[in-house]
Amino acid sequence: MLYYITMEHKYPFENEIRNLGLKVTGPRLKILSIFEESKSRHLSAEDVYQALKTNSSDVGMATIYRALANFEKAGILVKSTFEDGKAVFEINEGKHHDHLICIECGEVVCFVDEEIERRQKKIASKRGFTLKNHSLVLYGSCQQCESKLGT
Numbered sequence: 001m002l003y004y005i006t007m008e009h010k011y012p013f014e015n016e017i018r019n020l021g022l023k024v025t026g027p028r029l030k031i032l033s034i035f036e037e038s039k040s041r042h043l044s045a046e047d048v049y050q051a052l053k054t055n056s057s058d059v060g061m062a063t064i065y066r067a068l069a070n071f072e073k074a075g076i077l078v079k080s081t082f083e084d085g086k087a088v089f090e091i092n093e094g095k096h097h098d099h100l101i102c103i104e105c106g107e108v109v110c111f112v113d114e115e116i117e118r119r120q121k122k123i124a125s126k127r128g129f130t131l132k133n134h135s136l137v138l139y140g141s142c143q144q145c146e147s148k149l150g151t
């Protein structure tokens, strides 16, 4: 079965931040609310910067990088780094998934395929490995870009 991940709940961000022993500051809350409100689930530091700017909040890149790193360490966000060095963050919903990425426009799609998951475990165990973690990224061009490329 193949399924796509959708956002299921809103994070109680203030409590989350407090539970981590971090101070609840304006910029931190703003950064997390960008993730909550954004149409795209995966955001780079630059995307966050642009979104904040659009909301007329002036938060510097250094603050954004630091906050994203803290949130990742704390398990609120998950970071994925792709081949071109692009790093995106998304809210950690505790569910493993893999990614499909468009090399033209950068669109990122989450998916889980139980058969692939099973096969990977099998491959690892055949070679005496206990699988702890993996990331699978498929690179291609999305439907929109593909049709643009075709014309």
Ligand SMILES: [Zn+2]
Binding pocket: 096, 097, 098, 117, 134, 135, 136
């Ligand atoms: Zn996987």
Ligand SMILES: [Zn+2]
Binding pocket: 102, 103, 104, 105, 106, 107, 141, 142, 143, 144, 145, 146
């Ligand atoms: Zn595309």
Ligand SMILES: [Zn+2]
Binding pocket: 042, 090, 097, 098, 099, 109, 110
């Ligand atoms: Zn994802």
